Amino acid sequence: MNLMYQSTRSNSEPITASKAILKGLADDGGLYVPKSIPKLELSMKELSDLNYQQTAYEVMKLFLTDFTEEELKSCIEKAYDSKFDTEEIAPLVKADGAYYLELFHGATIAFKDMALSILPHLLTTAAKKNQVQDEIVILTATSGDTGKAALAGFADVEGTKIIVFYPKDGVSVVQEKQMVTQKGDNTYVIGIRGNFDDAQNGVKAMFNNKELGAKLKEKGYQFSSANSINIGRLVPQIVYYVYSYANLYKNEEIAEGEKINVVVPTGNFGNILAAYYAKCMGVPIGKLLCASNDNKVLFDFFQTGIYNKNREFILTSSPSMDILISSNLERLIFQIAGEDADKTLELMKALSTKGEYEITEEMKFRMQEFTAGYAAEAETAETIKKLYEKTGYVIDTHTAVAASVYNKYRTQTGDTSKTIIASTASPYKFARSVMNAVDMKYDGLGEFELVDELSKLSGTDIPQAIEEIKTAAVLHTRVCDKDKMQETVENILM
Ligand SMILES: *Cc1c(COP(=O)(O)O)cnc(C)c1O
Secondary structure, three states, rough: OOOOEEEEEOOOEOHHHHHHHHHHOOOOOEEEEOOOOOOOOOOOHOOOOOOHHHHHHHHHHHHOOOOOHHHHHHHHHHHHHOOOOOOOOOOOOEEEEEEEEEEOOOOOOOHHHHHHHHHHHHHHHHHOOOOOOOOEEEEOOOOOOHHHHHHHOEEEEEEEEEEEEEEEEOHHHHHHHHHHHOOOOOOEEEEEOHHHHHHHHHHHHHOHHHHHHHHHHHOOOEEOOOOOOOOOHHHHHHHHHHHHHHHHHHOOOOOOOOOOOEEEEOOOOHHHHHHHHOOOOOOOOEEEEEEOOOOOHHHHHHHHOOOEEEOOOOOOOHHHHHHOOOOOHHHHHHHHHHOOOHHHHHHHHHHHHHHEEEEHHHHHHOOEEEEEEOOHHHHHHHHHHHHHHOOOOOOOOOHEEEEHHHHHHHHHHOOOOOEEEOEEEEEHHHHHHHHHOOOOOHHHHHHHHHHHHHHHHHHHOOOOOHHHHHHHHOOOEEEHHHHHHHHHHHHHHH
């Protein structure tokens, strides 16, 4: 029996995993969720003997049940290969009492690679399975890291085009350079005059525009999404939580069944939702700590039960978390509403009309395993500096938000459970903020001098992804107003 997927906003027409991956977003604007969350079939002892690829298969086969073993294994082999600079794929580094789960060893040195190196293969396999003849157009909004990871994943993948929108003044120098130097005849990169939420809203509007869909269909195109709303993004992210727990167990850092906490620097709520799904599958996880930067809409939500996006949008040194509408939260809302699609629809309508909604007491009760915290800019910088001075380990700004929240949580609660901190980007990707946090004396240096200094300071090699863009030519120069996104897409495709 196949595990089916339904929209968070209606109970009609559950579809297979491959169809859900192809569609991205449901027609009613909802997100696809599995009808039930499967339990792990292997014991922790058995899982601890598996490498990353084998673990990926054991986890993903339970969710993507309409993929054959051969199809799924082929996707996994193509994704988690020498594009990663370590065979472990997602290594754990112990520093100052916590375990940093390094999710940045892929092609673009941020955690989006974990899912986006496999999504193109899942998507093209899903297209074949469902006899899709149309060319697939990936439409993506990015706060910086998704864009490049998606571009790298889809570049020159046959039968696909990829169009990426990013906030022109809302990403780091390195992030922008990574995107605008992207090679591949099927890649398009566009800066918009607006912030990430504008980009994401524009993309969502195009997905929901039936007229545009019909026009594209005539030309032989079909939209799909590489954003973290796609279930094909979420499922691969569950893998590393299973894998890292199994590794802690194998290395005798934890006893059998010992509960650990997981801290995740959060933006669109995809990564932490994956940790939650891992917990639902049976990984012994106690608390899930949702860490925000100054855009602390999620912190306020977990504190009060009120989600309110009507607030100032703040640009921070952790730009990939500068988000006010956290899309994947809808999947948690659906779950804690008792899988009630009508209730979810009502709340999401309130969000789009009033910019605000409030959940019930019962729903609040059902999300007790989540705890939230946030770190202000000064705390984030302080965390980078202190950890470096104490241990020599250098973390990026996003990871530092999580580390700061973790430190505060541990002090306030006395909870000393072993803890995994999701380390979502290489410090090289945010070299200026990282080096300034260590010492303001670096502020006068150019972007690549900083990278050299960071290498000396941390005793780590400069990643290939950074070496590459030092000399790469700019290939994309399009910029458009936030209300001209659809026009731009039509110009590209028609
Ligand atoms: C995308 C991103 C995040 C936020 O992850 P979500 O799944 O959107 O919550 C955190 N850190 C970095 C470096 C990212 O690229």
